[in-house]
Amino acid sequence: MQQQLRCSRVASSRITPRTRTSMVVMASAKPKLQLMVNSCTGKMGQAVAEAALRAGVELVPYTLCGPADVATNATVNVAGHALTLVPPSTRDAVVEELKGRYPHLLMVDYTLPDAIHSMVDFYVKHRTPFVMGTTGGDRAKIAAQVEASKVYAVIAPNMGKQIVAFQATMDLMAKSFPGAFSGYKLRVVESHQSTKKDTSGTAKAVVQSFVELGVPFDVSQIELVREPKAQMEVMKVPADAINGHAYHTYQLVSGDGTVMFEFQHNVIGRTTYAEGTVDAALFLAGRIDANDDKTLYNMIDVLRAGAMR
Numbered sequence: 001m002q003q004q005l006r007c008s009r010v011a012s013s014r015i016t017p018r019t020r021t022s023m024v025v026m027a028s029a030k031p032k033l034q035l036m037v038n039s040c041t042g043k044m045g046q047a048v049a050e051a052a053l054r055a056g057v058e059l060v061p062y063t064l065c066g067p068a069d070v071a072t073n074a075t076v077n078v079a080g081h082a083l084t085l086v087p088p089s090t091r092d093a094v095v096e097e098l099k100g101r102y103p104h105l106l107m108v109d110y111t112l113p114d115a116i117h118s119m120v121d122f123y124v125k126h127r128t129p130f131v132m133g134t135t136g137g138d139r140a141k142i143a144a145q146v147e148a149s150k151v152y153a154v155i156a157p158n159m160g161k162q163i164v165a166f167q168a169t170m171d172l173m174a175k176s177f178p179g180a181f182s183g184y185k186l187r188v189v190e191s192h193q194s195t196k197k198d199t200s201g202t203a204k205a206v207v208q209s210f211v212e213l214g215v216p217f218d219v220s221q222i223e224l225v226r227e228p229k230a231q232m233e234v235m236k237v238p239a240d241a242i243n244g245h246a247y248h249t250y251q252l253v254s255g256d257g258t259v260m261f262e263f264q265h266n267v268i269g270r271t272t273y274a275e276g277t278v279d280a281a282l283f284l285a286g287r288i289d290a291n292d293d294k295t296l297y298n299m300i301d302v303l304r305a306g307a308m309r
């Protein structure tokens, strides 16, 4: 929004045919979007709903939740907005009704690795476009299922703009110089809040590039740090970030031990992922408006489209 305002100010002070065109593009670029953020009782759901409100996106006042007992009309509060909790037992009927009330409905999913396949089945069954940041599951199977369904979706294990750029860079290096690191040994260490049960989906995705660069490595070799003591003492995570952080280190050492590369991305909190998720939702709504033939995207597509703030 700030970017749009700034853009139109510049355009009005120096209008050339070129800037006039960009003004038109910007003006018509606001996609139709009614965003339903699921799992708002969870950490990412809550952060994304807050980021959507900050961005001026219309937030649908419902959120899917887990199977625990939920009183009828129970709500969760997001920045003063009450969202009605929808448990699995009623979600089919509720979503069909919401599709009628919100013609530009798009959902965000940050549930849990255990639930990911049932959530994908749900979005495909109801044909609701979705942005999925949830990790885990059989990623290839999910991609094939969503692609075949032609339901619009952005699916990615990391939505932080600069981390997505790092992933894209590693992928580019692997495609440009396959085998460039053959003979090197890889060590991957990731630290997250102790409630995170699975191995980082980001680390798993980045490892794929290192494998293409010639380093044999299985994702089961990724080292997980979940103990607060080790997080503070070894990983140097600040004490107030123990309940919300994502520290990743990828270290490559040459066979003779004389050369070492280290890549690191350390995130405190969840704002970067939440902001990126809103970018992904706006991007996807734009693709739907354009009736794009391509329906399945990842965050590298969103970044390449220049759609991340």
Ligand SMILES: NC(=O)C1=CN([C@@H]2O[C@H](COP(=O)(O)OP(=O)(O)OC[C@H]3O[C@@H](n4cnc5c(N)ncnc54)[C@H](OP(=O)(O)O)[C@@H]3O)[C@@H](O)[C@H]2O)C=CC1
Pocket: 038, 039, 040, 041, 042, 043, 044, 045, 064, 065, 066, 067, 068, 088, 110, 111, 112, 113, 115, 132, 133, 134, 135, 136, 156, 157, 158, 159, 160, 195, 201, 270, 273
């Ligand atoms: N792509 C990215 O950039 C990022 C991805 N993540 C990933 O997001 C996921 C969630 O992380 P986080 O928010 O920390 O987890 P939380 O444990 O805080 O939240 C999980 C949420 O999932 C809900 N849930 C569980 N089962 C179901 C179900 N069957 N149907 C609907 N909702 C369900 C829970 O609802 P209830 O309270 O009712 O049980 C809860 O709201 C993880 O996979 C994590 O790795 C995290 C950060 C960034």
Ligand SMILES: O=C(O)C1=N[C@H](C(=O)O)C[C@H](O)C1
Pocket: 135, 157, 158, 192, 193, 196, 199, 200, 201, 202, 203, 245, 246
């Ligand atoms: O659960 C988290 O917190 C995160 N999950 C994602 C992952 O598994 O890679 C992204 C980030 O690391 C935070």
